[in-house]
Amino acid sequence: MEIIRIPRVMQETSRGHLLHGRTVGLVPTMGALHEGHLSLVRMAREENAVAVVSIYINPVQFGPSEDLSKYPRDLEGDMEKLKREDVDVLFLPDDALMYPRGFSTYVDVRGLSERLCGAYRPGHFRGVATVVTKLLNIVSPIRTYFGQKDFQQTVIIRRLVKDLDMGTEIVVCPSLREENGLAMSSRNSYLTRKERNAASVIYRSLLQGSEAVKSGIIEVEVLKKLMMEQLTSEQVISEVQYCSVYSTETLDEIERIEGEALLALAVRIGNTRLIDNMLVTPGR
Amino acid sequence: MEIIRIPRVMQETSRGHLLHGRTVGLVPTMGALHEGHLSLVRMAREENAVAVVSIYINPVQFGPSEDLSKYPRDLEGDMEKLKREDVDVLFLPDDALMYPRGFSTYVDVRGLSERLCGAYRPGHFRGVATVVTKLLNIVSPIRTYFGQKDFQQTVIIRRLVKDLDMGTEIVVCPSLREENGLAMSSRNSYLTRKERNAASVIYRSLLQGSEAVKSGIIEVEVLKKLMMEQLTSEQVISEVQYCSVYSTETLDEIERIEGEALLALAVRIGNTRLIDNMLVTPGR
Numbered sequence: 001m002e003i004i005r006i007p008r009v010m011q012e013t014s015r016g017h018l019l020h021g022r023t024v025g026l027v028p029t030m031g032a033l034h035e036g037h038l039s040l041v042r043m044a045r046e047e048n049a050v051a052v053v054s055i056y057i058n059p060v061q062f063g064p065s066e067d068l069s070k071y072p073r074d075l076e077g078d079m080e081k082l083k084r085e086d087v088d089v090l091f092l093p094d095d096a097l098m099y100p101r102g103f104s105t106y107v108d109v110r111g112l113s114e115r116l117c118g119a120y121r122p123g124h125f126r127g128v129a130t131v132v133t134k135l136l137n138i139v140s141p142i143r144t145y146f147g148q149k150d151f152q153q154t155v156i157i158r159r160l161v162k163d164l165d166m167g168t169e170i171v172v173c174p175s176l177r178e179e180n181g182l183a184m185s186s187r188n189s190y191l192t193r194k195e196r197n198a199a200s201v202i203y204r205s206l207l208q209g210s211e212a213v214k215s216g217i218i219e220v221e222v223l224k225k226l227m228m229e230q231l232t233s234e235q236v237i238s239e240v241q242y243c244s245v246y247s248t249e250t251l252d253e254i255e256r257i258e259g260e261a262l263l264a265l266a267v268r269i270g271n272t273r274l275i276d277n278m279l280v281t282p283g284r
Numbered sequence: 285m286e287i288i289r290i291p292r293v294m295q296e297t298s299r300g301h302l303l304h305g306r307t308v309g310l311v312p313t314m315g316a317l318h319e320g321h322l323s324l325v326r327m328a329r330e331e332n333a334v335a336v337v338s339i340y341i342n343p344v345q346f347g348p349s350e351d352l353s354k355y356p357r358d359l360e361g362d363m364e365k366l367k368r369e370d371v372d373v374l375f376l377p378d379d380a381l382m383y384p385r386g387f388s389t390y391v392d393v394r395g396l397s398e399r400l401c402g403a404y405r406p407g408h409f410r411g412v413a414t415v416v417t418k419l420l421n422i423v424s425p426i427r428t429y430f431g432q433k434d435f436q437q438t439v440i441i442r443r444l445v446k447d448l449d450m451g452t453e454i455v456v457c458p459s460l461r462e463e464n465g466l467a468m469s470s471r472n473s474y475l476t477r478k479e480r481n482a483a484s485v486i487y488r489s490l491l492q493g494s495e496a497v498k499s500g501i502i503e504v505e506v507l508k509k510l511m512m513e514q515l516t517s518e519q520v521i522s523e524v525q526y527c528s529v530y531s532t533e534t535l536d537e538i539e540r541i542e543g544e545a546l547l548a549l550a551v552r553i554g555n556t557r558l559i560d561n562m563l564v565t566p567g568r
Contacts, residue, residue, distance in 0.1 A: 021303070103447050104396060105392065105393045105413070105447035105448055107390075109389045110389075110390065111388050129389070134449050137449040159386070163387050163388065164391075165422045
């Protein structure tokens with residue numbers, strides 16, 4: 001596995017592969033890799049001649065009161081895992097090369113970025129859109145892989161890639177879950193064992209909503225109530241930031257489910273913010 | 285000369301050239317081509333295997349009270365000229381393909397975009413940065429050519445290309461001038477013959493400043509006064525929006541000239557807004 005730290009070198013390496021007709025797939029990550037990430041890596045490995053994984057904790061997507069400094073880091077463990085998956089290139093850019101002095105360009109996906117998590121993390125998706133634009137320009141992948149757990153992120157990036165004509169295919173892979181249903185996330189490591197057990201209520205709440213849809217309930221007010229009842233039954237949930245049903249395209253909260261829709265929520269358990277979602281379609 | 289109207293087709297054509305090792309040079313224009321544009325085209329023709337010229341009047345860079353609807357258009361004349369210059373591809377994208385329904389992504393170069401012209405044309409450089417990002421992603425040029433007349437634009441685009449790792453070289457070519465010194469611009473066609481003659485005062489004002497610098501004057505207050513005196517001696521100038529000396533990197537107004545600096549101004553003659561600039565270095 002080649003390790004590249006300099007964006008310009010990564011760019012030349014990637015262009016070299018393209019010039020030789022080798023397709024490049026990119027899995028952008030912030031490290032602290034879990035099985036969810038590895039499922040993306042395997043997909044990238046399978047579908048492309050060259051699999052590139054980036055590990056970069058992008059400071060620009062963290063708010064001033066957020067967990068940038070304590071975000072989990074495990075570079076050694078990550079490298080082990082990526083080698084085992086037969087990754088070709090690990091791209092590990094340095095802050096000083098990603099955001100050099102004088103940096104002043106930001107990419108904004110309006111509207112989509114202000115909803116759901118965006119309302120609670122102002123500037124977060126501007127940071128995500130900016131770093132993803134940079135990574136895509138540096139790596140020029142044919143395909144780029146994201147997890148469905150960050151559903152809003154995937155919608156924003158699809159929009160961005162279309163609007164700016166970036167010419168990569170965005171592949172979204174299903175969320176992986178712990179045995180108790182908790183969606184895998186690097187931030188789960190913040191949870192105590194007790195919190196982690198209790199956090200399964202998030203999944204149960206989504207399941208409750210999804211089963212209600214299967215049973216024919218399509219009124220969002222009713223579904224919301226069912227999911228909220230489940231969530232608040234667990235004392236460990238200290239805040240519900242949002243929990244409702246949304247359009248999968250516009251991310252607007254909807255009133256009735258007509259086609260495919262998104263059940264999505266964000267909660268806090270102690271100081272840990274967790275998100276999860278589930279796609280539903282009535283009559284399925 | 286191939287004419288391409290569909291961004292995706294342009295993208296595939298350009299990638300085909302790159303895959304075959306042919307360098308692509310891009311001259312982005314809004315049409316109504318004059319000798320200034322053609323000097324860029326000749327440079328692109330000379331330095332690259334494939335010369336692409338785009339003609340696109342980007343609606344997003346015009347403010348609501350600006351001249352979008354009456355911006356000069358002469359597609360037939362433009363095509364004649366480009367054929368004569370042996371251009372390979374004319375890219376003529378359609379608004380509906382550049383900004384389809386739901387478009388919501390904008391690129392912002394902060395700070396640089398708010399100064400000089402930016403202060404008088406809010407949102408203008410966001411529009412420029414967004415369309416240039418799109419054109420660069422569609423055409424993937426090795427080199428992209430701009431005229432020095434739009435100096436602020438070139439600084440912003442250089443910043444953008446660096447910040448977003450776009451991997452094209454920005455080539456800036458000298459402004460061309462009419463016999464009376466007026467910088468060539470498609471907007472000169474708005475001027476009456478009388479206004480066009482009088483507009484030579486813009487060049488004389490910059491010359492006055494530049495000669496003062498040569499004679500050892502480096503205090504910006506003094507230079508500004510000299511240039512303003514010249515400008516306001518001509519009654520046809522209805523407004524001076526700015527006229528001073530700026531850092532070529534940050535575009536900040538400076539107090540004393542120490543290295544290379546930019547004399548720049550924007551004025552109105554009737555309803556026509558004209559800009560011009562000149563680079564100066566003390567002791568040269």
